[in-house]
Amino acid sequence: MNQHAPTRKTFEARLRQIGEDRYHDKHPFHHLLHSGGCTPDQVQAWVINRYYYQSRIPMKDAAFMSRVSDPDLRRAWRSRIEDHDGRAPGEGGIARWLKLAEAVGLDPDYVASETGILPATRFAVDAYVRFVRDEPLLSAVAASLTELFAPKIHKDRIAGLLQHYDFANTESLSYFQNRLKEAPQDVAFGLNWVLDHAVTQADQNMAARALIFKTDVLWAQLDAIWLAYVEPARIPPGAWQPGEGLL
Amino acid sequence: MNQHAPTRKTFEARLRQIGEDRYHDKHPFHHLLHSGGCTPDQVQAWVINRYYYQSRIPMKDAAFMSRVSDPDLRRAWRSRIEDHDGRAPGEGGIARWLKLAEAVGLDPDYVASETGILPATRFAVDAYVRFVRDEPLLSAVAASLTELFAPKIHKDRIAGLLQHYDFANTESLSYFQNRLKEAPQDVAFGLNWVLDHAVTQADQNMAARALIFKTDVLWAQLDAIWLAYVEPARIPPGAWQPGEGLL
Known part of the structure; x- marks a missing residue:
């Protein structure tokens, strides 16, 4: 019952191994995208669907803050919402994602309307928001630690897109460039918080399960795109059809 | 079924009438407090219990934001959390409330520990947070409109406390002074949002019910203090006892 919990270092290594094993940089859709193998339609499908994830991240962070009674922890977390929503219209991560949408030929209003999401x-994505709203705070913070693995995929993506696609330039890829700056400070805070608060073996197991859950959330999104738009390319009823929502 | 909704002006008057009829400036505890009739214990009981309300306001606002998919609306709402939590430790409305706690002779750490809350x-208070998390957004915004009636009570309170109590000075009352600046801009936004979005008679009824609910939340808190610490002064098991948590 009361196993002696592994050290902080061993636990951190366990969390990092989850990324090695399951983070969505291993998903074949990312290989296709980053190697220049995606058709324009497939890139658009990815931008449209990934918008839904982006749009829910500040809602997820607000759901977390709605459960935190410590003003210091809320204040530390608040910067995540500021990063996504910005300080004025047209600023922030969501606005930068819509610039990418425009660059790949999509009407940003169509994308923001959330029409045609798989x-x-x-x-x-909704399962992730609910998870953060309902599960223990330790699980909610641990789930955010996929950011540990994000800088590498963002660097690979920026390099791959710049090399292979005409739409790629400093402006259209500004979302990823900014995340390279923002994510490391968020995740350093989150990782320390989890390492500080997961004191028992049961806590560490719970945190690891939460991080696994989050890798599932990311992987499932790419599986959905693959099935609908790559292979067998069977688009479900009501989902985006190539040619819709163009500029 | 489809009654023609009253005009914007008529609807606004209906909302303001709710404040006339039910806002907690009419509660006898406020008359006692503002006229100098409270004992030091009663002032402390009020500060301790009202802290719990203050502490949940940013959580309520985060719960609201967690349901808003429009980045512009989230951004407009975010300032409320910033006002309460501040930009650094020791800043913001909650920190200012703890200065008041100190001024009335309470250990701010005791107050922040939420021990002894009725x-x-x-x-x-928890019912209010749940209401904002679960009810339609229109109801959630409408519930915040008690801020329409707050400037008058804050002015009366500042004047009354300064006149009657030794602890009252610019620093100890800075919470109320700041709310005089912050509340009007919040409530102007909220009122316009409600007037814009309550387009049917059913919407207007729902918004009015939400505002009534919120006046109940405020009134019930003063009733609880009255019963426990004024008359019959029967303190429930586990609640704060005079003499506890002093500096």
Whole structure:
């Protein structure tokens, strides 16, 4: 019952191994995207669906803050919402994602309308928001630690997109460039918080399960895109059809 | 079924009438407090219990933001959390409330520990957070409109406390002074949002019910203090006892 919990270092290594094993940089869709193998339609499908994830991240962070009674922890977390929503219209991560949408030929208003999102995308993303709203705070913070693995995929993506696609330039990829600056400070805070608060073996197991859950949330989104737009390319009823929502 | 909704002006008057009829400036505890009739213990009981309400306001606002998919609306709402939590430790409305706690002779750490809060205070405040998390957004915004009636009570309170109590000075009352600046801009936004979005008679009824609910939340907190510490002064099991948590 009361196993002696592994050290902080061993626990951190366990969390990092989850990324090695399951983070969505291993998903074949990312290989296709970063190597220049995606058709323009497939890039658009990714931008449309990933918008839904981006749009829910500040809602997820607000759901977390709605459960935190410590003003210091809320204040530390608040910068995540500021990063996504910005300080004025047209600023912040969501606005930068819509610049990418425009660069790949999509009407940003269409993308922001959330029309044509794959149901499987909604289910996965909504499950994440609910998870953060309902599960223990330790699980909610641990789930955010996929950011540990994000800098590498963002660097690979920026390099791959710049090399292979005409739409890629400093402006259209500004979302990823900014995340390279923002994510490390967020995740350093989150990782320390989890290492500080996961004191028992049961806590560490719970945190690890939460991080695994989050890798599932990310992986399932790419699986949905793959099935609908790559192979067998069977688009579910009501989801975005190539040619819709163009500029 | 489809009654023609009253005009914007008529609807606004209906909302303001709710404040005339039910806002907690009419509660006898406020008359006692502002006229100098409270004992030091009663002032302390009020500060301790009202802290719980203050502490939940940013959580309520985060719960609201967690349901808002429009970055512009989230951004407009975010300033409320910033006002309460501040930009650094020791800043913001909650820190200012703890200065008041210190001024009335309470250990701010005791107050922040939320020990001794009356159960009825918790029930009322928690009901408000849940309301904002679960009810339609229109109801959530409408519930915040008690701020329409707050400037008058804050002015009366500042004047009354300064006149009657030794602890009252610019620093100890800085919470109320700041709310005089912050509340009007918040409530102007909220009122316009409600007037814009309550387009049917049913919407207007729902918004009015939400505002009534919120006046109940405020009133119930003062009733709880009255019963426990004024008359019959029967303190429920586990609640703060005079003499506890002093500096």
